[in-house]
Amino acid sequence: MSLSSATASPAPAEPLRQYGRLRTADVAVAQKVVAEVYEPHILDPVNRTRLDARLNAVQTGSLTLGYLTYGTETRITLPPNERWYHVNITLAGSSRVSREDGHRGTTAGMCSAAILLPHRSQHIDWDANAAQFALKVPRADLEGQLAGLARKQVAEPIDFDLVVNLTTPAGRGLLRCVDFVRTEWDENGILAQNADSRRHLEAMILTNLLAAATGPHQRLLQNAADMPKPAALQRALDHIHDHIRDLPTLTDLTAAAGVSARTLQCHFLREIGCTPLQYLRDLRLRGARDALVHPRSAELMVSAVATDWGFFNFGRFASLYRSVYDETPSATLRRALGADRALPSA
Template sequence: MSVSFSPSSEPLRQHGRLRTRDVEVAQHVVAEVYEPHTLTPVDRKGLDARLNAVQLGGVTLGYLTYGTEAHIALPASEHWYHINITLAGSSLVTRENGDRGMTRGMAHAAMLLPHRAQTIAWAADAAQFALRIPRADLEGHLATLTRARVGGPIDFDLVVDLDSRAGRGLLRCIEFVRTEWDEDGVLARNADSRRQLESMILTNLLVAASGPHQALLQRTDPAPGPSTLKSALDYIHDHAGDLPTPADVAAATGVSARTLQLHFLNHLGRTPSQYLRDLRLRGVRDELLHPRSAGTTVTEVASAHGFHNLGRFSSLYKSVYAESPSETLRRSRAS
């Protein structure tokens, strides 16, 4: 993941919320987007605060930098988890229970908990992707993935290692979402796709962050019976147009998302997400082979089956069927 921080190419620039050298304005706007806090720059005259932010369902994703060394005090709120992915520079985060952790650019993220007060010592050259996630959404997603009761705040470890395999997956996920918004991609404008992107962020975050919740994610359920696979397949076929997430399918079949994924891999050689993608791809091919009218287009057929990025769809289609979707449609019309 490469990120450029020049003013002309900073992430999410077209979604700017804040450009100011005024401390009070910076604190007010950032508090409106994220949460009330106290901002104390070491050099008030050196402040150059910039915030670009977008909303993805319940998740807020923003690029934030202050341009000067600063101290931030964030009280406990009970409502939100905050994840600060350090892209450049560094920060020192301290929880009220005494936990301390240093984050460095492209190597670490900090998990800020809803039930703890936290302080952040922000380096002058620090820049971060700051995510705000509703507590109910993240805890509910963990419960859905694991089929376990989550009765209180998740006690994530303070620092997320972005050099780990799961950490790199989280970075790729965030970069993919950022690119869709920066390039005004259809995925960012389509409600069903935004829901998929939000679910992807929550899953990657839960997998990448360390803490007691990992015991739930790694727990192995009793082997599901044949009816589980049938129920999952029936659900996917019946709801393919709604683009169900793996968590949706797991909830419908009464097993954890991990158990369902292993069950699919063992019996079908693919994950539920891959099975759904292949099902949608076959639906597109059927319509291109038998177009409903002379005016049928590849774009409208692909979009109807949930493929909103035409470039990625065309590449996937060609890798499976050895011809482009437009070639399929032309051949069908010619015959």
């Protein structure tokens, strides 16, 4: 099943079939396995009809992509989780989704997707013939991507609109991006094998998602595109991105910007919502996260990553990392190195 007619080679009838995680008619088994891959939930077949549940799933860095179908009408209740966004891209059939805040929507095959928020409970009703690509995205990664694109701090969950229109240019771009990921895994392409390539691929997925989804976050993206930043602020930002490994000080940044420390602080607070050193710290933390998610060798140690990104107090680094990513740095690294082999991961 291909998501795009532009795909060069034919896709298998069932996406990611060689990465099968689940084939069952047992409701309890289906709920358990899907919860292990995605999130704890309640699965209720309508009228207690027989399931034909199938899940094929892969882990690409911090993202989980899976093909999921239940083969009968079902209702899924997903409680708040605080850690993940879920994007359900409907490939066939349809689903009806409702949030606790009263928002409701319908998705249809190859036309729309639903975004499930980390801070809301949601109900999803699947038609018997519904099949979806389910994408699980860490909250910190998606919000960090938005912060980087908008050059603004993102401290709260992103209140995406419930349904994503996949027939718009941005929506079709998201479909092509997901189809590319699926093709790479199904055909064992270079991006499924190479960690550096996957890093760029993940950023592409997140950027396409932010572009395709509607909601208040679009104002941040539009403002970043339309409103030129003060020249002094832009010089400071350029210096940070060019010299992040050198750990520039506030004195370095004011010299690069050509303004006083007070003026630079005001620019950052007004335009970005944080101080220059907070912005630098957040970038370093994301760099450390990226290094842990995509380890360059099986011998990589958390202490080496922390030091490489300028965190010399390992206890403080671990505490800061956990406060943002809701797990320890060592847990991230263990998963990336395959100690927790719940999913195939290249």
